[in-house]
Amino acid sequence: MICVALAVFAYMFQIVVTGIHERTFIAIKPDGVQRRLVGEIIHRFEQKGFKLVGMKIMQASEDLLKAHYFELRDQPFYNRLVKYMSSGPLVTMVWQGLNVVKTARAMLGETNPADSAPGTIRGDLCVEVSRNVIHGSDSVESAIHEISLWFRPDELVCWNDCADDWIYE
Numbered sequence: 001m002i003c004v005a006l007a008v009f010a011y012m013f014q015i016v017v018t019g020i021h022e023r024t025f026i027a028i029k030p031d032g033v034q035r036r037l038v039g040e041i042i043h044r045f046e047q048k049g050f051k052l053v054g055m056k057i058m059q060a061s062e063d064l065l066k067a068h069y070f071e072l073r074d075q076p077f078y079n080r081l082v083k084y085m086s087s088g089p090l091v092t093m094v095w096q097g098l099n100v101v102k103t104a105r106a107m108l109g110e111t112n113p114a115d116s117a118p119g120t121i122r123g124d125l126c127v128e129v130s131r132n133v134i135h136g137s138d139s140v141e142s143a144i145h146e147i148s149l150w151f152r153p154d155e156l157v158c159w160n161d162c163a164d165d166w167i168y169e
C-alpha cells in the first residue's frame with residue numbers, strides 16, 4: 001500500500017514539479033520533406049533524449065495553415081507563407097520532455113537561417129528565411145494550442161520510455 005502511494009506520489013512529482021511531460025509541436029515543412037531531411041531532424045530530437053508521442057505525414061489545407069499562423073496575418077509574407085506551407089507534405093510531430101518547448105526552439109535556431117548558429121537545425125540545413133525547413137512552438141501556451149489544432153487526442157501515444165531512467169535522475 002505504501003509502495004503504491006509512493007509510486008503515485010513520484011509520478012505526480014514528475015508531472016507537476018519536474019515538467020518532464022511538457023510537450024511541443026514540431027512540423028517539418030515541405031522543403032524539409034522534399035530535401036529528405038526528415039530522418040536527420042528526427043534523429044536530433046531522439047539523440048537529445050526527447051520522446052516522440054505523435055507523428056503523421058499530411059498535406060495541410062490553407063484554412064488549417066491560416067489558423068496556425070493567425071498571429072502573422074498582417075505580415076507582408078503571410079500569403080506566400082500559407083501557399084508554401086500548403087504546397088506539399090508536412091511531417092507533424094509532438095515531442096515530450098523536460099523544457100522541450102524552449103530547448104526545441106534552441107535546437108531549431110533563429111527564424112532566419114542566416115542568423116542561426118552552426119549546430120542548430122536551421123543553421124546547418126537551410127539558407128533562406130522563407131525556406132527554413134522546420135516549425136517549433138514558441139511557448140508552452142502556443143504548444144498546447146498548436147497540438148490541439150494539428151492532432152486529435154487519440155493520435156497521441158502515452159508510452160513507457162525505458163530510457164527515462166537514464167535521461168532523468
Ligand code: DAT
Pocket residue numbers: 072077081110111112129130132134135136138
Ligand atoms: P518562427 O518560425 O521562428 O517561429 P515566426 O513565427 O516569426 O518564426 O514566422 C513564421 C514563419 O514565417 C517563419 O518560420 C518563416 C516565415 N517568415 C518569418 N519572417 C519572414 C520574412 N521576413 N520573410 C519571409 N518569411 C518569413
Ligand code: MG
Pocket residue numbers: 138
Ligand atoms: Mg513562430
